[in-house]
Amino acid sequence: MSKVATNPENLLARLKQAQDRLGYLPEECLAEVARSLNMPLSEVYGVATFYSFLSTRPLGRNVIRVCKSLPCYLKNSRMIVESIEDKLGIRPGGTTPDGRFSLALVNCIGACDIAPAMLINHDVHGDLTPRKISRILQSYE
């Protein structure tokens, strides 16, 4: 295997590992990665805030990502968002006080054939209806 292929000095890979471990990327963590890779903190922060799946703020145990792009929008994704807001009492960008769910609006998740769709963590849920949502949310602890 090529050396570069598994290069442990890959910044993005390091940040993804840290996020998997900690649930998000706290400032101390970014500083630690910067030190160990001998990089300016600004560069590490730049990468940490570039990608939508990385977060510098704490997230809930389960992250709901509702697709807001056109194919889902046409199938009334706003109704899905409102239904989740009602059920969980949070707005996009928010986290429930018990830390169980975070809610985010995201761009196309490639599930336009089953619009409206969302991801919870890495699971795809499509052909959503408000009724279906209650059942789905219940299955995440």
Added chain:
Amino acid sequence: MPEKRIVLKNCGVIDPKNIATYLAADGLKAWQKARQMAPEKVIEEVKAAGLRGRGGAGFPCGLKWELARKSPGDEKYVICNADEGEIGTFKDRYILENDPFTLIEGIAIAAYAVGAKQAFIYLRAEYHHLLDLLTSAVSQSHEQGLEVNIEIREGAGAYVCGEESALMESIEGGRGEARYKPPFPPNRGLWQKPTIINNVETLMNIPRIILNGAGWFSQTGTEKSKGTKVFSVSGDVARPGVYELILGSPLRELVIDLAGAEKVKMVQIGGATGRIVPYTMIDTPLSFETILGAGSIIVYDESRDTIDIVYRTLEFLAEESCGKCSPCREGTEAMAEILARFDRGEGREKDIKVLEELARAMSISALCGLGQAAPTPVTDSLQYFREDYAKRIKQGGKVRC
């Protein structure tokens, strides 16, 4: 007979979890055949087939390979672009779900042809649910003796990483920002080494071409668009889904006959940076000579509002612009702002001129394809649905809708 399964031949036929079923369907025969040929001969075959990139740009695949083959250096890379982020596109997801083995065989042949020992599949973060299946397919294929080492790299959520130079920045671990070109990837790509980067669907065609020959492949399609195209159809249709059609088939066959659309107002072809065409152009053939993109087809019926759609498209692009070059960073923001005004019924007469000026400036000065093509939905809608803009111009403080 517009439908023809070349790329999707094995989808629903083989078990994507079990390579034995793939081998029973002529799997890896093209790879074995390719290794009996000189690498230059493999490239010759792909060139003769007339295969063009399926990611949207349509660059001749064999020429790209030839440039990388001829670039000096021992260390070369093959990248499969599975960062399918274009709005309304899910064909690569369908391919990966149903037939990862043909893709891997295509990568192995590409690596042999250009002389690469290492390949990457860059999988978008949103497709993490496919990772286990794909990892298993890669390891089962490696057990069959592939010389190339294939590694899967996951993205972390960024539309622009589907752009090839941004994608390479991301594999290298940085922000996914587009690079200045030239140099182009076949000369200096990943870690500044010669690199070919191909879309999933492009690579899917390779085993078919090698096994059946360039002559067989180039019989299908139009003069400059050989073979088939896989389309993702969504929006106001009865049967959303993935369809494979011979290149040159009319839009009508896809949207109306196959997907079952009714009362079509317009179709967005190629996603956010793609074309918007009115119903009067429903007989346009889908090909590189006319309109194609990466195969995203979003259908809007007569109940939809043009301004709403164009505004949302530009809002998306403003959000996903990587921010490196100002024409794209500022241009998409400014366009979205103006369109928001029209959306509220508060457009101004001079705004249309500003939109047109911005569009010209962006298309000639943006760094990568995102910024260059970002004005397309605006210019197309101004061309075909100008009256919809006029209706939203604020008149004497009175909002018209």
